[in-house]
Every structure is written in C-alpha cells, then in structure tokens.
Amino acid sequence: ILYIMEENKMAKYLKQELINAVGMGYGELSLKGKNRGKFEQALKSRIGKILKKYDAKFYMDMSKLYVLVNKENNTDVIESMRKIFGINSLTPSIMIESTVEDIKREVLDIAINAYEEGARNFKVEVSRRNKKFEIGSMDFARELGGHILVNSSFENVKMKNPDILINIDIREKTYIFAEKIRTYGGLPLGSAGKGMSLISGGIDSPVASFMMAKRGMKVKYVTFHSFPFTSKQALEKIKELVEILSVYNDKSRLYSINILKIQQVINEKTNKELATILTRRVMMRLAERLAIENDHMALVTGESLGQVASQTLGGLTCTNASVETLPVFRPLIGMDKLEIMDIAREIGTYEKSIEPHEDTCVIFAPKNPVTNPKIEYVLREESKIENYDELLEEIYNDKEYFNIG
Ligand code: ATP
Ligand code: MG
Numbered sequence: 001i002l003y004i005m006e007e008n009k010m011a012k013y014l015k016q017e018l019i020n021a022v023g024m025g026y027g028e029l030s031l032k033g034k035n036r037g038k039f040e041q042a043l044k045s046r047i048g049k050i051l052k053k054y055d056a057k058f059y060m061d062m063s064k065l066y067v068l069v070n071k072e073n074n075t076d077v078i079e080s081m082r083k084i085f086g087i088n089s090l091t092p093s094i095m096i097e098s099t100v101e102d103i104k105r106e107v108l109d110i111a112i113n114a115y116e117e118g119a120r121n122f123k124v125e126v127s128r129r130n131k132k133f134e135i136g137s138m139d140f141a142r143e144l145g146g147h148i149l150v151n152s153s154f155e156n157v158k159m160k161n162p163d164i165l166i167n168i169d170i171r172e173k174t175y176i177f178a179e180k181i182r183t184y185g186g187l188p189l190g191s192a193g194k195g196m197s198l199i200s201g202g203i204d205s206p207v208a209s210f211m212m213a214k215r216g217m218k219v220k221y222v223t224f225h226s227f228p229f230t231s232k233q234a235l236e237k238i239k240e241l242v243e244i245l246s247v248y249n250d251k252s253r254l255y256s257i258n259i260l261k262i263q264q265v266i267n268e269k270t271n272k273e274l275a276t277i278l279t280r281r282v283m284m285r286l287a288e289r290l291a292i293e294n295d296h297m298a299l300v301t302g303e304s305l306g307q308v309a310s311q312t313l314g315g316l317t318c319t320n321a322s323v324e325t326l327p328v329f330r331p332l333i334g335m336d337k338l339e340i341m342d343i344a345r346e347i348g349t350y351e352k353s354i355e356p357h358e359d360t361c362v363i364f365a366p367k368n369p370v371t372n373p374k375i376e377y378v379l380r381e382e383s384k385i386e387n388y389d390e391l392l393e394e395i396y397n398d399k400e401y402f403n404i405g
Contacts, residue, residue: 204302246405
C-alpha cells in the first residue's frame with residue numbers, strides 16, 4: 001500500500017563513503033502551472049529546514065534537485081530525506097565533472113570494486129541531459145561497457161537483471177548511481193492546509209495523523225482524558241507519540257482536554273448503551289471548536305469502518321452529526337487493522353502505541369454498546385443533559401496545551 005523498503009542488492013556495490021550528492025525525484029504528475037511553483041517552494045523550504053542541522057546544501061542541476069553530502073553524514077541525511085513528504089525517490093550518487101576522462105575513470109573504479117564485492121555481470125546506462133557533452137548516450141554507454149570489459153575482470157554485460165546497473169546521468173555535473181530509493185511521496189508539509197487530529201494512545205490515530213501529514217496537511221493534535229480516572233502516564237504516552245510524529249509533521253501543539261465532568265453526567269442521565277457514542281460526539285464538538293479557533297479547517301480521526309461498535313455506519317453517522325461545518329477526514333476508513341499496524345511499524349509509532357494505557361472511554365464504556373445507533377435516539381438521549389452547552393464551555397475553557405518537537 002504505502003511503500004516497503006525494497007532491499008537493493010546493487011547498493012552494496014557502490015562504496016557508501018564515495019556518495020557526495022543525493023538526487024531527488026519529486027512532483028505529483030498532475031501538478032501544473034501555479035500549483036507546481038507553490039509545490040516546489042514548499043518542498044524547498046521543508047528540505048532547507050531538515051538539512052539545516054547537517055549544514056548540508058541543496059542545489060539545482062538542470063532542473064533536478066540535489067543535496068551535497070559527505071561521508072560523515074551521508075547516511076543520516078539520506079535517512080532524514082527519506083521522510084520528507086513530496087519527495088518520491090532518492091538517488092545516492094557519486095558526483096564528478098562531466099568529462100569523458102573523469103567518467104571513464106570513475107566508472108571503471110566502481111566496476112572493479114563491484115567485481116571484488118561479488119558482482120559477475122553489469123550493465124551501463126547513460127542519460128545525457130547536457131547536450132554540450134559531445135558523445136550520444138547510446139554510443140557512450142557502449143564505449144564505457146567496452147572500457148570495463150577490457151580493463152577489469154568482468155567478462156559479461158547482462159541486459160536483463162544485471163548484478164550491477166551503473167547509471168550515468170550527465171548534467172552540468174555527472175552523477176553515477178546504482179540504486180533509486182523509493183520514498184513516501186505525498187505533498188510537502190503545509191502545502192495542503194491545516195487540520196486538527198484527534199489523537200488517543202492507540203495504534204490508529206497516530207497513523208491517521210501521519211497519513212494526513214503525508215498528504216501535505218500540517219496537523220495539530222487534541223487528546224481527551226478523564227483524569228484522575230486516567231493516569232498522567234497516559235498523557236505522557238501521547239506526548240511521546242506526538243514527538244515521534246514530529247519527524248514527519250514538524251514541531252506542533254498538543255491540546256489536552258479533561259472531559260470527565262460530562263462523562264459523569266452522560267453516565268447518570270442517559271442510556272448506558274450509548275455512552276461511547278455520546279462521548280465521541282462530545283470529543284468531535286470540542287475538537288471542531290478548537291480547530292476553528294486555531295484556523296484549522298479539518299478534523300482527522302483514526303476511525304476505520306466496522307472496526308468497533310462505534311465505527312459502524314450507524315455509529316459514524318451519529319458521531320459525524322455532532323460536527324457542524326468542518327470536513328472530518330478518516331484516512332484509515334478502508335483499511336484493515338493489519339494494514340494499519342504495518343504502517344504504524346514503518347513510521348515508528350507501533351511500539352509506543354502498544355504500551356499499556358487506559359483510554360478515556362474505557363471507564364464508562366458500556367458492556368453492551370449499541371452497534372447501529374439511530375441518530376434520533378442518540379439526540380433524544382443527549383437532550384436529557386440539560387446543561388450540555390455550559391458543561392462543554394467549562395470543559396473547553398480548562399484545556400491545556402503542550403508544544404512538542
Ligand atoms: P485509536 O487506535 O486511534 O485509539 P481505536 O481503534 O481505539 O483508535 P476508538 O477508540 O473507537 O478507535 O476511537 C476512534 C477515533 O476517535 C480515534 O482514532 C481517535 O481519532 C478518536 N479518539 C478516541 N479516543 C480519543 C481520545 N481519548 N482523545 C482524542 N481522540 C480520541
Ligand atoms: Mg482508542
């Protein structure tokens with residue numbers, strides 16, 4: 001679904017310490033005109049921010065973006081760049097001058113090293129963006145292949161599935177690379193607006209937050225708790241999840257709201273089987289208000305169709321109905337738990353999420369929650385809470401927040 005790091009057997013044939021530039025593939029194919037300019041601006045500013053701590057510079061070479069790296073930090077820089085949304089692929093490269101002699105010398109070095117590392121056949125591919133370079137790409141590829149065969153122990157060129165494919169990309173400078181690392185893609189952080197993510201300590205909501213950030217949405221977070229019925233550690237855990245997510249979503253704010261007061265009233269006044277749904281409606285309503293006051297134009301949840309009683313079509317309808325204007329994004333709606341868990345592992349939130357914690361709602365959770373509630377019934381029960389609005393106001397005004405990352 002997302003992307004899984006493919007093991008690239010060719011990478012090991014290129015000496016990591018020689019990598020001095022990393023090329024970036026980017027750009028949603030459909031982006032044109034004005035949008036494209038905005039996209040590139042957002043991406044460059046994000047790259048600049050990430051690279052600052054490595055003191056690394058990026059530059060353009062014939063409209064492709066590159067970052068200069070050195071052997072002290074190239075693995076760290078590549079690892080950080082892998083997590084920048086808007087980048088589709090990375091090509092760790094050996095950058096040299098665009099002269100026939102330089103290229104021949106470097107390619108032969110690489111080939112000899114690859115042979116020593118166990119490669120037994122190879123292929124050379126040349127792309128010539130720089131038309132000042134006098135030899136055509138096909139001719140030059142043949143020439144380089146011959147040069148390797150004559151001067152190394154290689155006896156075979158293999159067109160299909162070679163042990164090592166040596167790519168030579170001739171621009172102002174020349175870039176030699178063996179692997180193309182696929183990355184998350186998506187859109188540069190912040191280029192698609194801002195949203196408020198409802199985050200719990202579970203597996204799903206951190207993944208949902210990640211998915212929206214990947215699509216360019218900068219998110220803030222809100223979590224609801226029932227202190228002292230839930231512990232301070234539960235909040236610490238959520239802070240740590242937000243910290244992990246800051247790798248993707250940058251530094252951000254986590255709001256924390258204690259909803260115990262209204263949970264107690266729900267428990268007293270309304271039919272027990274509706275407790276979860278009514279609590280969810282409270283959360284959504286408070287989150288919407290918070291979002292609007294923050295100028296955030298969407299809500300994000302980790303709901304997945306049918307996963308639990310409150311996430312059936314009926315349950316979702318009732319929860320959704322408490323939101324007045326904002327769209328509610330549920331990026332996991334069509335995913336299975338196993339798929340969500342795979343993503344959680346990939347992005348690094350899984351281990352934190354599975355640490356034991358008490359969820360707010362567990363405390364008043366009904367033994368037999370209604371599985372397909374009707375909105376009329378839910379509204380009727382909710383109206384039994386006479387001071388509903390005042391209670392929400394009080395709860396809302398007691399919110400706290402933490403800046404994280
Ligand atoms: P998660 O793994 O994200 O907790 P879940 O499968 O446990 O999800 P629910 O507990 O039904 O599902 O919650 C559905 C969604 O409602 C969550 O994904 C989250 O977006 C939101 N939510 C639930 N509990 C809280 C909470 N205490 N604070 C903030 N948001 C919450
Ligand atoms: Mg949960």
